[in-house]
Amino acid sequence: MEHLESSHVASTPEPPYVAVIFTAVQSDDLEGYGAMVEQMEALAAVQPGFLGVESAGTRHEITVSYWVDQEAARRWKQVAEHLQAQRIGHGRWYRTYRVRVATVERDYGPDTASFDT
Amino acid sequence: MEHLESSHVASTPEPPYVAVIFTAVQSDDLEGYGAMVEQMEALAAVQPGFLGVESAGTRHEITVSYWVDQEAARRWKQVAEHLQAQRIGHGRWYRTYRVRVATVERDYGPDTASFDT
Numbered sequence: 001m002e003h004l005e006s007s008h009v010a011s012t013p014e015p016p017y018v019a020v021i022f023t024a025v026q027s028d029d030l031e032g033y034g035a036m037v038e039q040m041e042a043l044a045a046v047q048p049g050f051l052g053v054e055s056a057g058t059r060h061e062i063t064v065s066y067w068v069d070q071e072a073a074r075r076w077k078q079v080a081e082h083l084q085a086q087r088i089g090h091g092r093w094y095r096t097y098r099v100r101v102a103t104v105e106r107d108y109g110p111d112t113a114s115f116d117t
Numbered sequence: 118m119e120h121l122e123s124s125h126v127a128s129t130p131e132p133p134y135v136a137v138i139f140t141a142v143q144s145d146d147l148e149g150y151g152a153m154v155e156q157m158e159a160l161a162a163v164q165p166g167f168l169g170v171e172s173a174g175t176r177h178e179i180t181v182s183y184w185v186d187q188e189a190a191r192r193w194k195q196v197a198e199h200l201q202a203q204r205i206g207h208g209r210w211y212r213t214y215r216v217r218v219a220t221v222e223r224d225y226g227p228d229t230a231s232f233d234t
Binding site: 009012024057064096099108 | 125128136138140171174177178187214220221225
């Protein structure tokens with residue numbers, strides 16, 4: 001459990017890299033949802049250019065996946081589309097959602113010498 | 118409650134804009150944490166260039182705040198530094214954390230005509 005907690009914060013390399021931010025409000029019908037999430041995460045982890053994924057919340061969910069570049073993020077989107085069509089298109093599991101694709105330009109944490117990096 | 122749920126997904130304008138992604142694992146000592154979060158969110162909401170904020174999870178937290186540009190995100194960082202020094206610097210509430218500053222280049226959701234935008 002301790003290990004899982006520590007790994008919640010993805011180990012990403014020096015910027016720049018790409019973040020795909022998925023924010024959603026879940027619906028009341030979550031049948032099959034857990035299996036879909038596991039399938040998506042397993043699939044993401046074996047994609048070229050995958051750096052890591054972070055997820056928090058249940059009813060209010062934020063999942064951020066990290067990719068080496070925009071091209072890797074786009075490829076992942078294509079691979080995931082069939083699953084995402086079920087996940088998102090039918091509006092079954094999510095009341096609403098937003099996907100944002102962003103380039104991370106800087107990051108800092110407890111290991112950063114200065115907070116002003 | 119319904120209103121709060123709907124507003125979980127921030128209403129952001131057309132990209133580009135800036136996302137500050139804060140990912141953390143909370144510690145066991147959360148005394149004063151709720152008050153600090155409320156203070157931070159109230160303070161963020163009145164900053165110039167603030168677009169919105171999304172937060173999910175408790176023990177595993179992801180909070181994403183959105184800003185009109187890098188300059189607004191930087192100004193917020195300066196304003197927040199005294200609070201963040203307590204929040205982060207002392208390592209009291211967080212076992213570990215990472216802050217990533219990113220430029221959102223595209224986004225899509227249920228209102229997007231094509232999933233391939």
